[in-house]
Amino acid sequence: MLWLFVWTGLAFCxxxxxxxxxxxxxxxxxxxxxxxxxxxxxxxxxxxxxxRTAEPLAVRAGEIARR
Known part of the structure; x- marks a missing residue:
């Protein structure tokens, strides 16, 4: 019977x-x-x-490419 309590306690822990x-x-x-x-x-x-910062550069690059 003691083992039952021990196993139950260990399971709870x-x-x-x-x-x-x-x-x-x-x-x-x-x-x-x-x-x-x-x-x-x-x-x-x-x-x-x-x-935001790349957009003006892209516009400028497009203008250069068209020349």
Whole structure:
């Protein structure tokens, strides 16, 4: 009968450890997704700035090519 209590206690501890690890994974995934979102916003801003600055150069290059 003692073994039944021991195994039940060990099973409970194992499930508790898995629960704690699942919570830690969830928090890390949230932090990673926030970091990816910030990086995505930064890349989008850089792409818009690049497009804004490259457009006059493309127009000038087109004028040179027509000559």
């Amino acid at each position: 194992g499930i508790a450890v898995l629960g704690v690890l699942a919570i830690r994974v969830h928090l890390e995934v949230r932090r990673l997704s926030a970091s990816i979102a910030a990086g995505s916003r930064a890349i989008a801003g850089a792409a818009e700035e690049f497009q």
